[in-house]
Amino acid sequence: MSNLAGTPAAMATGSNTQNGAAASPTANRRPRLSxxxxxxxxxxxxxxxxxxxxxxxxxxxxxxxxxxxxxxxxxxxxxxxxxxxxxxxxxxxxxxxxxxxxxxxxxxxxxxxxxxxxxxxxxxxxxxxxxxxxxxxxxxxxxxxxxxxxxxxxxxxxxxxxxxxxxxxxxxxxxxxxxxxxxxxxxxxxxxxxxxxxxxxxxxxxxxxxxxxxxxxxxxxxxxxxxxxxxxxxxxxxxHVLTVTTRQGISSDAFPRTPQAALEIDHWYISGSGRTYGWGTCAHEVSEKACVQKFDLVGWKVDYLPISQMSSMQWFGASILFALTAAVTVFIFVRGRKRIV
Missing domain, CATH: 1.20.190 (Delta-Endotoxin; domain 1)
Incomplete structure (x- = not known):
């Protein structure tokens, strides 16, 4: 293979020598695969x-x-x-x-x-x-x-x-x-x-x-x-999931504010004792007021991912993929050296 790979270069050199023409400096500096x-x-x-x-x-x-x-x-x-x-x-x-x-x-x-x-x-x-x-x-x-x-x-x-x-x-x-x-x-x-x-x-x-x-x-x-x-x-x-809570009631106006473009993962009601209830807890109750009294609901809890974590998440995930790529590459070389044909 080394002989085949070197054939174009050898032919070019022989041709220039026979014609008596030296390669120009510009041609010599031109990047070429060989x-x-x-x-x-x-x-x-x-x-x-x-x-x-x-x-x-x-x-x-x-x-x-x-x-x-x-x-x-x-x-x-x-x-x-x-x-x-x-x-x-x-x-x-x-x-x-x-x-x-x-x-x-x-x-x-x-x-x-x-x-x-x-x-x-x-x-x-x-x-x-x-x-x-x-x-x-x-x-x-x-x-x-x-x-x-x-x-x-x-x-x-x-x-x-x-x-x-x-x-x-x-x-x-x-x-x-x-x-x-x-x-x-x-x-x-x-x-x-x-x-x-x-x-x-x-x-x-x-x-x-x-x-x-x-x-x-x-x-x-x-x-x-x-x-x-x-x-x-x-x-x-x-x-890394972040959490924000409020204790100003469960009305829509009291819902926690998250950073701009943040991804909301999930949200719950919070009781006075700190216990959490799913956001659909009050769906089957007679009224919102009755639900608040029954479960002692005082506010909201929201889990979210801010957009500021996007870059770090991408690099963390990419580093895992790069490590897996390196492991597969090592496997290719190990097996290739033992059994290439």
Missing amino acids: GLNWLVWRQHRAGFWTVLALTAVCVAWLVYQRSVLMDQLLAQGWPHSSPDTWLKGEHPQRFQLVGFGLGFIPVVLGVFLGAPLLAGDLENGTAKLVASQSVSPSRWLATKLGISGLVVVVCTGALSVAFGRWWGPVKYTSTALDWSDGAAFDNTGPVPVALALFTVVGGVAIGMLLRRTLMSMVVTFAFAVAVQVVWHFQRLNLG
């Missing part, structure tokens, strides 16, 4: 270029949408006017649809980039050729994973920044995306990068074990969906 890096890129260039091109188009569209949004917000007196008047037309629905679409990116990358990465080589015999060359299996795996991981990080990171800048001016409003919803939480900060990396590396491991491309893609799809489902149900557990 050796194993060039070979891996060329082998998977169709997938890499497709992902990069689609990312460039999506980022350009998100930048345009931000400019349209800012024009609309400034026309409504942003940021000094009432937030309820900021978003009109199709923008709230557009946020939801785009966020929902971006949520499929880790699944798509895992199925079409991660699963075939090693499964294709093991199925068509390329891995045997690698084992017969001077390149070690560890270096081959490192190059494969390194270039693929770099493409994934660049693309998902760019989309995260672009979507975050589009949604950022209205993240505190009730008419835009809820910050705890997957459409916002999973598409900003480090979360999309971590989810995509874990799904892709998981797909690579599945492909290495199954050694069949199509079967690996199907199993990786199931794995990616399972990751999304587990992440969905565990997302709110990444934060």
Whole structure:
């Protein structure tokens, strides 16, 4: 493989020598892939270029949408006017649809980039050729994973920044995306990068074990969906729930105030002894006054997550996913060194 990887460079050198023309300093300074890096890129260039091109188009569209949004917000007196008047037309629905679409990116990358990465080589015999060359299996795996991981990080990171800048001016409003919803939480900060990396590396491991491309893609799809489902149900557990209480009665005017854009987890009635009752306790009572007297209700208790915890929750969750990705990567190298063909 090392001989094949070095062929273009050797041919270029021989041609220049025969023609008697020395390479210019500018040409020598031009960055070029060579050796194993060039070979891996060329082998998977169709997938890499497709992902990069689609990312460039999506980022350009998100930048345009931000400019349209800012024009609309400034026309409504942003940021000094009432937030309820900021978003009109199709923008709230557009946020939801785009966020929902971006949520499929880790699944798509895992199925079409991660699963075939090693499964294709093991199925068509390329891995045997690698084992017969001077390149070690560890270096081959490192190059494969390194270039693929770099493409994934660049693309998902760019989309995260672009979507975050589009949604950022209205993240505190009730008419835009809820910050705890997957459409916002999973598409900003480090979360999309971590989810995509874990799904892709998981797909690579599945492909290495199954050694069949199509079967690996199907199993990786199931794995990616399972990751999304587990992440969905565990997302709110990444934060530290705060509590606010009042003892000024149970009327709507006495309900506790939470910080702007805070996510209300649950709320209860509080009795004079400090005991809590579900918010539906008075639903079957004769009157609210009778319910207050019966249970000695004096106020409310509300559990909530403030939007100020969003960044820390994202980094905490991403660190877990990065650790899992590292563990799967170690498994790939350990198994790959022992049994690559």
